[in-house]
Amino acid sequence: MFGYYVWLAGRSLRRNPVxxxxxxxxxxLGIGAAMxxxxxxxxxxxxxxxxxxxxxxxxxxxxxxxxRPFDEDSGEPPALFTYKDATALWNxxxxxxxAAMFPNVLPLEPANTEVKxxxxxALFTHGDFFSMFDAxxxxxxxxDRAMDESAARVVVLSKDLNDKxxxxxxxVGRILRAGGEDFTVTGVLRRWNPQPKFxxxxxxxxxxxxxxFMPFAIGIERELQSSNNNNCWSDPGNGYKAWLASECxxxxxxxxxxxxxxxxxxxxxxxxxxAEQAKLGRSVRPQNNRLYTVSEFLKAERVVSRDSxxxxxxxxxxxxxxxxxxxxxxxxxxxxxxxxxxLRRAVGASKRSIFAQFLSEAGMVxxxxxxxxxxxxxxxxxxxxxxxxxxxxxxxxxxxxxxxAITVGVALMASLLAGVYPTWKACQVAPATQLKSN
Amino acid sequence: xxxKPIYSALMRNKAGLALIVLQVAITLAVVCNSLxxxxxxxxxxxxxSGMDEPNTFRLASLGFVRDYDLKSAVRQDLDLxxxxxxxxxxxxxxxxxxxxxxxxxxxxxxPLERGTGKEAHGAGMYFADEQxxxxxxxxxxxxxxxxxxxxxxxxxxxxxxxxxVIVSEALAKKIAPEGSAVGKVxxxxxxxxxxxxxxxxxxxxxxxWTGSGEVEQSVLVPTRNLGDNFSMYxxxxxxxxxxxxxxxxxxxLQAANPGRIIRGVRTVESVRADAYRDDHAMMSIxxxxxxxxxxxxxxxxxxxxxxxxxxxxxQIGTRRALGARRxxxxxxxxxxxxxxxxxxIVLGGxxxxxxxxxxxxxxxxxxxxxxxxxxxxxxxxxLGQLAVWGPASRAAxxxxxxxTRTA
Numbered sequence: 001m002f003g004y005y006v007w008l009a010g011r012s013l014r015r016n017p018v019x020x021x022x023x024x025x026x027x028x029l030g031i032g033a034a035m036x037x038x039x040x041x042x043x044x045x046x047x048x049x050x051x052x053x054x055x056x057x058x059x060x061x062x063x064x065x066x067x068r069p070f071d072e073d074s075g076e077p078p079a080l081f082t083y084k085d086a087t088a089l090w091n092x093x094x095x096x097x098x099a100a101m102f103p104n105v106l107p108l109e110p111a112n113t114e115v116k117x118x119x120x121x122a123l124f125t126h127g128d129f130f131s132m133f134d135a136x137x138x139x140x141x142x143x144d145r146a147m148d149e150s151a152a153r154v155v156v157l158s159k160d161l162n163d164k165x166x167x168x169x170x171x172v173g174r175i176l177r178a179g180g181e182d183f184t185v186t187g188v189l190r191r192w193n194p195q196p197k198f199x200x201x202x203x204x205x206x207x208x209x210x211x212x213f214m215p216f217a218i219g220i221e222r223e224l225q226s227s228n229n230n231n232c233w234s235d236p237g238n239g240y241k242a243w244l245a246s247e248c249x250x251x252x253x254x255x256x257x258x259x260x261x262x263x264x265x266x267x268x269x270x271x272x273x274x275a276e277q278a279k280l281g282r283s284v285r286p287q288n289n290r291l292y293t294v295s296e297f298l299k300a301e302r303v304v305s306r307d308s309x310x311x312x313x314x315x316x317x318x319x320x321x322x323x324x325x326x327x328x329x330x331x332x333x334x335x336x337x338x339x340x341x342x343l344r345r346a347v348g349a350s351k352r353s354i355f356a357q358f359l360s361e362a363g364m365v366x367x368x369x370x371x372x373x374x375x376x377x378x379x380x381x382x383x384x385x386x387x388x389x390x391x392x393x394x395x396x397x398x399x400x401x402x403x404x405a406i407t408v409g410v411a412l413m414a415s416l417l418a419g420v421y422p423t424w425k426a427c428q429v430a431p432a433t434q435l436k437s438n
Numbered sequence: 439x440x441x442k443p444i445y446s447a448l449m450r451n452k453a454g455l456a457l458i459v460l461q462v463a464i465t466l467a468v469v470c471n472s473l474x475x476x477x478x479x480x481x482x483x484x485x486x487s488g489m490d491e492p493n494t495f496r497l498a499s500l501g502f503v504r505d506y507d508l509k510s511a512v513r514q515d516l517d518l519x520x521x522x523x524x525x526x527x528x529x530x531x532x533x534x535x536x537x538x539x540x541x542x543x544x545x546x547x548x549p550l551e552r553g554t555g556k557e558a559h560g561a562g563m564y565f566a567d568e569q570x571x572x573x574x575x576x577x578x579x580x581x582x583x584x585x586x587x588x589x590x591x592x593x594x595x596x597x598x599x600x601x602x603v604i605v606s607e608a609l610a611k612k613i614a615p616e617g618s619a620v621g622k623v624x625x626x627x628x629x630x631x632x633x634x635x636x637x638x639x640x641x642x643x644x645x646x647w648t649g650s651g652e653v654e655q656s657v658l659v660p661t662r663n664l665g666d667n668f669s670m671y672x673x674x675x676x677x678x679x680x681x682x683x684x685x686x687x688x689x690x691l692q693a694a695n696p697g698r699i700i701r702g703v704r705t706v707e708s709v710r711a712d713a714y715r716d717d718h719a720m721m722s723i724x725x726x727x728x729x730x731x732x733x734x735x736x737x738x739x740x741x742x743x744x745x746x747x748x749x750x751x752x753q754i755g756t757r758r759a760l761g762a763r764r765x766x767x768x769x770x771x772x773x774x775x776x777x778x779x780x781x782x783i784v785l786g787g788x789x790x791x792x793x794x795x796x797x798x799x800x801x802x803x804x805x806x807x808x809x810x811x812x813x814x815x816x817x818x819x820x821l822g823q824l825a826v827w828g829p830a831s832r833a834a835x836x837x838x839x840x841x842t843r844t845a
Contacts, residue, residue: 022741026734033727067554107502107699117502117699180504234552235630238597306801307720314468314727321464321731325738328457332745387719
């Protein structure tokens with residue numbers, strides 16, 4: 001019977017080709033718009049470290065201006081640390097792993113003189129960075145606490161930078177000249193580019209990971225500040241020593257703990273630390289500290305762009321309009337065939353078989369609409385890449401298999417939903433009245 | 439035309455009516471809010487930065503060799519750039535408007551007392567020399583420019599050493615709400631307590647951060663920052679010569695001093711395009727959604743109206759046979775559409791404000807000005823009338839003879 005219904009549906013759909021095209025186009029457009037924006041939003045809302053969400057935490061200490069909260073609307077403490085606080089916490093060793101970090105650029109002079117000197121982005125951080133964030137090594141590894149303490153001249157390279165400098169070879173032990181000094185390569189990462197860049201989203205949550213990593217102490221010895229944000233509520237004074245002693249915030253800080261029970265202990269430690277600072281005469285705000293998991297932190301930092309969220313709502317409103325449209329057209333179409341339904345019912349077709357017949361017709365529109373929707377999603381993502389280029393919505397506008405499955409699912413669900421009411425109405429046609437009136 | 443029979447006929451087809459009303463309502467709500475966001479963004483991206491954008495470019499130089507002599511490198515670079523034909527002016531600075539990276543400072547007419555909660559005025563800070571105003575292409579509206587002998591050298595240990603500043607007009611108004619800012623003493627720029635005198639006002643100069651609420655507030659300070667080996671040059675050229683000069687400057691600077699890296703060679707226009715790329719994208723997307731929505735809704739009305747006309751062929755024929763003129767039939771369908779769309783507009787108007795209120799609370803959107811809904815309503819109303827035009831005309835052509843046939 002199903003084959004027969006499909007044949008009937010095909011005939012009926014061909015009878016009004018414009019109308020059929022209109023219904024398919026409406027479903028396709030709606031699905032295309034909704035799925036395009038959903039793809040971007042889904043990528044933005046990711047948490048690359050979800051598997052360690054109960055282990056890795058971002059502490060926030062509110063050592064901002066005593067006279068004024070950092071964020072007057074939300075009351076949230078600043079996300080970044082002062083040098084003072086970062087080193088105090090690192091020295092306290094209260095967590096299983098801990099790392100402070102800030103980015104800057106260093107000029108590289110490749111040994112291969114055919115490659116011109118160029119600037120590379122460096123993240124100055126502690127050795128725990130790699131194990132805490134499960135950064136995968138292709139060759140070698142990071143460095144240990146002793147090397148952090150002695151400011152050892154070591155460097156970990158990203159895969160791309162290693163390709164550029166050493167032709168992709170195992171460069172562990174090789175020398176890299178950076179900023180006028182020699183560094184020994186201790187490790188090369190595999191391709192690793194977590195999106196969002198959860199550990200430091202403030203300068204662009206979907207920026208690429210830095211090209212190389214060096215011990216935190218080297219950045220300090222070289223008297224560098226952050227190339228992202230350096231934010232002061234009080235006059236830091238002149239010179240780098242004064243900068244380090246200042247209340248300016250400019251680095252990220254992360255810890256790995258033993259679990260959520262341990263997190264409660266660490267949270268208490270943070271408050272205790274701040275209370276102690278107050279006793280030592282540092283002017284502090286009322287205690288307002290945080291210990292965020294990665295997902296909480298990404299939420300607090302609002303890494304999902306507001307424009308993308310607005311676009312998603314509008315796209316789904318558009319999808320709803322497209323579906324209502326299809327419902328209306330199907331309804332009109334089915335009811336126009338009341339006499340046909342009446343005749344079929346009168347010669348013995350059950351409500352069930354009428355239902356099956358008309359739902360097949362709605363289903364066919366749905367399948368075609370889903371296919372068109374998938375194509376339009378693909379085109380839409382291409383459009384987003386062109387519009388946003390290197391911007392977050394551009395780099396994240398990629399269709400993966402999961403998204404294809406979701407698109408097909410949503411499209412079929414949506415069109416079945418659009419088909420059910422008109423089909424049900426068609427089944428309500430009373431056979432006798434239809435036969436009489438015509 | 440008597441509306442009552444049309445209305446009661448509509449009420450007998452509640453499902454069809456509800457579908458059109460809902461569709462029109464959502465369309466109106468989305469069109470109003472999209473249009474509002476588009477207008478808002480287009481105003482945002484149109485704000486002038488104060489620079490002579492079409493004729494200006496910037497580039498950065500970063501010395502990497504040990505003992506890099508930044509001071510003489512800067513001297514030589516500027517001499518070289520300024521000697522090139524086609525160059526109007528060149529300056530050493532730290533940032534440009536719309537680059538979203540730079541130095542910010544607090545400025546106030548009294549020494550700053552930090553931590554007390556008293557807020558100084560925010561300002562973007564640009565290092566400048568005697569050619570800076572010319573190189574940026576700014577318009578000095580009051581006071582005077584920096585003199586060459588006023589330009590100091592600043593290094594990290596010394597802090598920023600200078601006595602005078604030039605401010606943007608927006609900042610001048612904050613410093614001196616009435617009267618002239620020239621001659622006023624301000625604090626907070628190099629540190630909290632050292633006084634600086636305002637010697638000039640430029641008409642417009644945005645701070646580097648396009649998203650700031652104080653974006654028009656900037657201050658030019660007469661010093662060469664020699665604190666690190668990073669220097670940024672801004673070069674203004676004769677009209678039409680920017681691209682050629684830009685290439686020339688890049689090669690000449692690199693050749694003149696191989697102990698550094700030249701990077702970030704970009705026109706101010708392209709820096710600006712980057713800053714507003716997301717806004718332009720948002721505008722295009724909303725425009726697309728709006729257009730697609732109007733099209734789908736319009737096409738849906740055409741489709742539904744056609745069906746209704748077909749279903750009522752006999753009824754129309756009867757009315758014609760009983761004396762209704764073509765005009766009356768057409769008016770019937772146009773009126774019917776007007777009633778349905780009108781209901782949709784009432785609901786959609788409420789939804790438009792509701793959607794806006796929700797965007798305001800969730801995404802810090804601005805309040806939708808009241809006139810967007812009536813304007814949007816007019817657009818949607820005419821769309822409806824236009825969409826029903828074809829089916830209504832077809833209905834009007836139904837022959838009275840139809841009434842006499844059986845099916």
